[in-house]
Amino acid sequence: MPVDFTGKVALVTGGSNGIGAASARRLASRGVRVVVADVDADQGKAVADEIGGVFVRCDVTVPSDSAEAVALAVREFGGLDIAFLNAGIGTGCSLGDDFDVDVYRRAMAINLDGVVYGAHHALPEVRKRGGQIIATASMAGLMPMPGDPVYGANKAAVVGLVRSLGGAYPDVRVNALCPAFADTNIIVPLRSTLEEIGMPILPVSAVVDTFMSIVEGSGTGEAWFVQAGRSSEPFGFRNPPGPRAADGSRIEAARKDPVSIALEEN
Template identity: 60%
Template structure:
């Protein structure tokens, strides 16, 4: 992909991975809208790359719709939707569990992706297609006992991306996930010392940014790329689970069946 002239909207772009991707894309000629709830830091990132800042709480679908509309109005369209906003839970399911915190984290990590895809699709389709890349996590590919609720959020994101991949590809929209291990961002502040003591390597943000660029340039629909220290990023090879069979033993492949979300609908009993 040639990034010159492309228009990107990036959520959670005031710091960390989002800010790194914003700077990298702008450096390659893209026009970038920085979306976040940290107005000071977000505006600083936008000013530094010649982009535009907009306040956007990704838990609110209207906020994401407004961010996409601003992007299209300011830069003439949308080519790349980078859905990066995310937070850790900092709790388990014991006495430390807090319902409001749980809902807030679910709202950012999962709802923010769902609402973001839904808001971005019309603008991407209006340009004839584009790319959606979501920041998931290795926590979505493997057990993470230190934050099981975060793992649940990210596993849901991975499942969403895998299922949307073949559906959106027919419309010219490629959706992927980037699944980093521990990177040097604010999200590991509370566990940094423990990670270091355990010998866990902490990646520089630049390593995740490089993976993002690789996915944007060559990711296939529905792929989820892992990013780990001292390894080249690549698509995670999911094992094929046992699938349904017809009476004559033929395998049923729903991904190639032509069924869409509108193809089957549940109905209440009457």
């Protein structure tokens, strides 16, 4: 039976286009009141007006902007149930001769810092309503990304952050959305190469379908992949080896610690 989202409130960063805009539209169609946050005021306002939401200009690299976006959701709609921290950029920057410190810092600021700031400011309000935080990571956070190692590092960090937060806050669900190459502006510089090598490009609707599966689900600390020709589900991480005593036995005291339990070997 479909989940009833009537009256729920969502904040979507990077909500003016691509996955953010499509997710905002899908949430609104299910009765969710949406705050669209983006640096693109014209397009962001257009999306917000279209879905009966509100727009806030939000540069996710500025902590006070994330704080204001959350505060606006509370002022306008009374609280916050879903924080979709989706804003992100590609870099095209390697660590070779083309390495650019400014490009690197901008990518870190948007792709990782923006999620950290957004989660920090959203957590108090989301916890009040037993809500959830979803961050857009990438398949690049689950597998090597030789063509854009800086982007891969950003997204792997987001996956690690989400997995840790999922265990740190039992009253809030925190998950990651990890799409492969989707039909958004971020792949514009790569599109011809992807087409030449026959790499499938995901329709945005497929990514939003998985986003809604996360929203409607019950898990936390999960990283849901979205890959062409595959049914989306949480990626199955193999647990690293946990601590053992000198005789090889498990550390029973450590087993009582949820963090240690999470690190136990299979």
